[in-house]
Amino acid sequence: MRWMVVVALCAAACGGVEEAGSGVDNADNLESGTPHALFLHGGEKAAPAAKLVDYGGPVLESARVVAVLWGPAVDAQVAARIGDFYRAVVGSSYFSWLKEYDTARQKIGRGALEGVFTIAPSHRGSSLTDGQIEKELAAQIKKGALPTAGANTIYLIHLPPGVKVTMGGSSSCEAGGFCGYHSAFRSGRAHLRYAVLPDMGQGSGCDTGCGGGSPFAAVTSVASHELVEAVTDPDVGLARGLAAPLAWYDAANGEIGDICAGHEGKLRAGSAVWTVQKQWSNKASACVLNGR
Numbered sequence: 001m002r003w004m005v006v007v008a009l010c011a012a013a014c015g016g017v018e019e020a021g022s023g024v025d026n027a028d029n030l031e032s033g034t035p036h037a038l039f040l041h042g043g044e045k046a047a048p049a050a051k052l053v054d055y056g057g058p059v060l061e062s063a064r065v066v067a068v069l070w071g072p073a074v075d076a077q078v079a080a081r082i083g084d085f086y087r088a089v090v091g092s093s094y095f096s097w098l099k100e101y102d103t104a105r106q107k108i109g110r111g112a113l114e115g116v117f118t119i120a121p122s123h124r125g126s127s128l129t130d131g132q133i134e135k136e137l138a139a140q141i142k143k144g145a146l147p148t149a150g151a152n153t154i155y156l157i158h159l160p161p162g163v164k165v166t167m168g169g170s171s172s173c174e175a176g177g178f179c180g181y182h183s184a185f186r187s188g189r190a191h192l193r194y195a196v197l198p199d200m201g202q203g204s205g206c207d208t209g210c211g212g213g214s215p216f217a218a219v220t221s222v223a224s225h226e227l228v229e230a231v232t233d234p235d236v237g238l239a240r241g242l243a244a245p246l247a248w249y250d251a252a253n254g255e256i257g258d259i260c261a262g263h264e265g266k267l268r269a270g271s272a273v274w275t276v277q278k279q280w281s282n283k284a285s286a287c288v289l290n291g292r
């Protein structure tokens with residue numbers, strides 16, 4: 001199946017983008033965006049001719065990663081290793097080359113892991129909507145179970161086996177569905193950026209359509225895709241067209257990761273070698289691992 005690109009339109013009048021705040025006033029009173037999804041695929045395809053354009057929206061200058069485990073049933077390997085993965089990649093050359101997308105307004109640098117947090121969600125069924133995930137995230141922050149949102153915070157939410165997500169008329173890990181997505185929303189004074197990563201274990205549906213080889217490699221491949229997109233275009237979900245708060249985007253091919261969907265590489269970072277997705281470089285006119 002071909003990779004699909006979603007250009008998100010905000011249903012409400014979004015206006016300008018304010019700096020991320022820490023005050024979640026009411027988890028039931030959200031200004032939601034439209035998620036930008038990475039859809040299931042049939043393997044690597046040639047990267048199209050592409051060029052990312054700066055539409056004036058913000059980027060994350062120094063990503064602060066909050067890994068969120070959706071309850072205690074998240075895959076044991078993900079729970080044990082995902083923190084090491086995020087810590088390694090945001091502090092590596094995989095991130096430092098993103099300075100290619102610096103602007104006069106903002107500079108992109110390496111990031112840091114804020115921590116891995118297991119939450120006790122109120123929604124415990126086998127099916128979730130994106131709206132329920134947003135409300136849960138806001139509620140968990142409000143009660144202090146998760147760190148508050150700063151200007152560079154990205155929450156990466158990992159789901160347990162057997163939990164499907166529906167959004168935009170499609171579902172996770174099934175034909176016509178998606179491997180993951182990222183988006184943004186506002187809740188009171190808080191401006192929250194997040195990504196959702198379904199389970200990719202054997203029989204999930206994402207085990208054959210999301211790359212990576214092993215289930216954990218599929219998780220890190222999709223997580224790297226969503227993380228770098230969230231850094232270079234964090235508010236795509238709130239954009240109303242080809243204008244701010246959209247940041248780095250190709251009108252024909254989508255975000256930095258969409259152009260290279262299915263193109264994977266091995267990154268040595270920290271004390272391990274990780275499977276990650278390559279990202280588009282305007283300078284190289286190619287999908288690259290760390291600027292090369």
